Amino acid sequence: MIPLIRRLVRIVVPLPRDLKLAWSTIKGNKGSFGGSFFAIVAGSTVITACGILLQSGLGNGVTPERYSGAAVVLGAPQSFWLDESSEVRYSERVTLPADKVAAVAAVPGVQSAVGDVNVQVSVLNPDGDAVSGPDDFPVLGHGWSAAALAPFTVSKGHAPAGPGEVVLDGDLAERGDVVLDATVQIVVGSIPSSYRVVGIAAAPDGLDRQSAVFFSDDHAITLAGRPDRVDAIGVLAAPGVAPEQLAGRIKDAVPDVVVHTGAGRGDVEFLDVGDARSLVVETAASFGGTMVLIVVFVVASTLALSVRQRRRELALLRAIGATPKQIHWMINAEMTLVSFAGALGGAIPGMLLAFVMRGVFVVAGAMPRDFQMQVGVLPILAALVLCMISARLSGWLVARRVAKVSPVEALGDAAIEPKKLGRVRLIIGVLLIPLGLLLTLGNVASPGDSAADTAASAVLLFVVALGCLGPLLLNGALPLFGRLVNRRSTASGFLAQANARANRRRLSAATTPLAMGVTLAAVQVFGASTAITGAQHQLEDGLRADHALTSSSGAGISPQVVDAVRRVPGVAVVTPVARMRVLLRFPSEDSTATKVFAAQGVTPEGLSETMNLAVFHGDTAGLQGETVALSRVVADTVHAKVGAAIELHLGDGTTIKPRVVAVYENGLGFGDVTLPNDLVVAHTTAQVDSAVLIRSTDGTDQKALEAALRGAVQRYPTVQLGDREALLAAPGAGGAGDWVLNLLFQTVLLGYLAIAVVNTLVMATAARVREFAMLQLIGASRDQVRKIMNGEARIVVFAALLFGALATIPPLIGFSLGLTQSPTPSISIIGVIAIVAFTVALSWGAIAMATRFAMRPAPIDAIGGRE
Incomplete structure (x- = not known):
């Protein structure tokens, strides 16, 4: 048992001498490991940002205002729990039976229990205009007994005693130009009523997320329209009773209530905070899980490319007596150092990205402006662990081929690229294609909503299939489109095609992530346009009203x-x-x-x-x-x-x-x-x-x-009249901010893929210093070498667009069939041009930059250097 533990520790934690050797090889291959380092930095940035959002959703909230003086606040279950860890928030406030107030008041340690109701109102100033709350937050009416939960104190006048009396908070009265004993118009729903202002009150710390209007208790219940229900119950504790202790007693004595203390009281007071918390957790976990898969794949692909570029070096080590274990240990140590440094390097950019994403959540209306972010060490540790695991795994997979062959075969293998794909990789890639087709077009998924969701999700199967079969697809497609993008009658065109055929793995390493980006971008852009266009057509064709009333x-x-x-x-x-x-x-x-x-x-x-x-x-x-x-x-x-x-x-x-x-x-x-x-x-x-x-x-x-x-x-x-066109322009029931959040996550995803593409292209091109030097020494000019690389760039762009389009068509057809029963998705010319232009600029720019860098040394100096 002890030898086994030692072996596991040796695999997970490299010895100092292994790390020392790894550091020396890293310094000798800065270009190769530099690309891997930047891929890990970018991956760590995205994972850290998602982790911070997730941690903030789980832990943070908004400080209560009107309930700040309550030790415990009780609310109804506001979520439907799918399982122990997954919930769906109800869209309306869930209320409690009014008789719960007496049951809570009877619990030992409770000084008093107050039932609170919320009535959204509009206060009109003397000019008849509605006065909003601070920063356009709502104005809410309550019964006067709930004022004790802050507690509010009356600075002028007295508490409301009848249905025609009202108390305003000081800031609202000042903004509305309302004074004591004045008559004010208050609109509930659409119905205006006149009230006499009998008091001006203020909370100890003020109100930042609302304005408060207090009616008499009976009148507030009448306005709320639910005489047997309350929105929440605030509890004042008896002297010497701790909130947590009191919360436990209430939970045991009163069933079917949710008990909140501390910052959690704000979730009951402000439903948007609880909604935002749930949305942030759900989206960060979902998107973070997807990004982890993409990051692991891209990091593994980049590291595999860096190790493949050192095949000659690794083969030489095998030839001079290095054992397979030693090769594994060396690469293991290298991956440990590079991934550790890269993961830490992505921590600070990840924090910045998290705050940028928070800003987009706020703009989309999915998160309140005062929702606080919680930056802790756990997201950084998670990014560190995930990046190191993916790097170590990819290094082990790539080292297997070099480590398992004999020393003589290793030198022979280093001279040319392997012609065949691994059997497991080939089988996985081949099986994923028919599986994706079945899910998108074969009615294997449940009909209706599930069909569209499954079709949109099946794009990941095609993306992974592209990654597995990239070299094979490129080799098969080159004879078909090679002559279209490069004329064989020119030297540069002939050499570009020859290089592509001879080094299809290297070229595939650049083409595959680019095709993945094309696929994901096209599915998201045209999937969203298909849903939006379908909804707009149905609304335009189905709306027969001449006029519409809405609330200002x-x-x-x-x-x-x-x-x-x-x-x-x-x-x-x-x-x-x-x-x-x-x-x-x-x-x-x-x-x-x-x-x-x-x-x-x-x-x-x-x-x-x-x-x-x-x-x-x-x-x-x-x-x-x-x-x-x-x-x-x-x-x-x-x-x-x-x-x-x-x-x-x-x-x-x-x-x-x-x-x-x-x-x-x-x-x-x-x-x-x-x-x-x-x-x-x-x-x-x-x-x-x-x-x-x-x-x-x-x-x-x-x-x-x-x-x-x-x-x-x-x-x-507050009622306004509009025509049919105004109603058509209004946001639909699905939520106006949904597309903004979707755009955010897809931008982050595609941005990461863009970084990976540029990184891979630069690595693959910059490593060809000796090849470019040899071409120049046998007579090629620098312009001719650049023309050859332009020819390869055309192959990369055309192949990425071709493979990306092929992987995009089935999901889009399945998505359109599921939603609109039409096999024709909505594809905009502008969207196509944007994707093509971005693909061309990304690949051509990266290859041109790397080519210029690789040709900086003089040919006679470069030919004697290392790969």
Whole structure:
């Protein structure tokens, strides 16, 4: 056992003499190891950035404001847990039964328990304009008893005692030019009401993320519309009772509540913080996992190239008596030093990249501006471990060939490139291609949403297949396109083709990562354009309303507005639209799957007059009570047909089992799940509609109708009237910032691949010093050598674009079929030109720069040097 442990330690931790020898070989091969070092630095940068985002999502939050004086804050479970480590956040606030307040107050150590409700309001200044919170954060109304949780103190006046009285926080009163005893207009939903300002209050540390308006407790409950529910419960501890101790007691005594202390109290107060935390963890973990695979592959490929460039040196070591173990130990030590230095070198750039990514999250609206980043040592250690493992593994794989052959064969192998690919590599590459085709085009995946997701994910199979079969594909394609890019009648064209055939592994090392970048860029760009174009077409073709009502304050539209508009002469159909995200649970193979979909709530009366959902099974006229209409994508995903019941979790966590009454096609444009309007409104946080669609009767004077509609909504100051074009330009239900985040991650991924491509091209070209010197000594001019390299660059570019296009076509077709039932994805000419131009600039620039560098020494000096 002890000898085995010693051997493992020797493999993992090189001896000092091995490291000393490795350092000497690194100094003698700076160009070769320099490329490997930069590949590891770039990989460590990306992994560190993802690790910092992940750590911040798990550990950080926002300091509570109105709950800063509470020892413990209780909320309802705001997430649906898929398993012990994976959750899906509900889109609306999940509330608690009001009787929980008394149960919490009875726990020993609780001084008092206060139930809090949040009502989004708009405060109008004397000019009738809405006054927003600080930095455009919301203005929220509460019952006065919740003021004790900060605690707020009244600096002027007194607490509200009746339904017509209100207390404003000091900053809000100053921004709104409101003074004590003044009458102020406050809009709840769309309904304005007059209140007398009886007090001005302030929190101990001020309010940075909100403005507060306090009503009497009874009136706040009335405005919230849920007399038997509270949003949260704040707990004040008895003297001498620690928050953590009290939290444990409450957790044991009161079931079905989530207990928060410390910074976690902010997650209950600010739902966007909890949403951001969940999103950051999910995206950083998902993207980080993908990047780890790409980094390992690229680092292994780069290191393999650097070791292959030293085949002559390694073969000589074998010829003079070095054993296979010694070769392995030497390369093992080299990889340890290079990967350790490279991983540490990527730490600081990784921190900077993490903050850049945070900025994009904020711009996309996926993270609040005050969400703090947590920079710790764990992400750096993770990047260090992953980079060192990938480097050590790649070094071991490359050293196997040199170490296992006899010394005499080693010298012979060093003279020319191996003609055959490894058997395992060849088998993996060959098997991945039909597997990818089956997943994208063969209906192996589940239909509906899973088909599109699987088709988009299958691109990784084609990317890995490119990496495995790159030399073989290049060798097979050269006879087909070689003459197209290089004329054999010229010396430079002939030599470029000859070099490509003789050194296809070296050329493939440059072509493969470039083709991977082309594939990933094309799938992401054209996959997104396919989804966006499909949604836009469905919306343009299906929207039949002439006018639409929206809220200027973002607080929504109250049902009273819908009733007022219906009474306007010339109005044929009025369709209120409420939106939320819902969770669908359905059987999937031997388990239960859960997916999130965008949902809308509408009224069935005259629905086809305002929006055309393209129903092909059932009828939306039956959309009443607990019923639902599903898009084709969702119906195929959950295997639901008209008349079947499905399990659905609404935005506030309420579980229902509605009956399917219709299946429609236009889910991309209008939402994949359509429910009765009253059902959706009752389970949204604000209990209001997002928009109201209006269709006029035939022959109505549109200008007169528009004037009448403006008159009908004039008494609702936050409601605005728009036409059909304004509604078409509004962001869809999928979230306006989704494409920004997708663009961020793809930019990081493609940026890393670009670095890898340039690095590989420079390494492969700069190592040909002796070859360029020999060409010049037998009569070639520098311009002729550059023409040869330009010919090789054309081969690299053409091959990368060809292989990238071939690997892109199946995923895009499968993605388009899954979403739109059309095999033709949306491909923009501008996108194609951008990808081609970037590919040409990247490869041509790197090869030209490396060629110039390799020809700096005089030919007579370079020919006697080392490779």
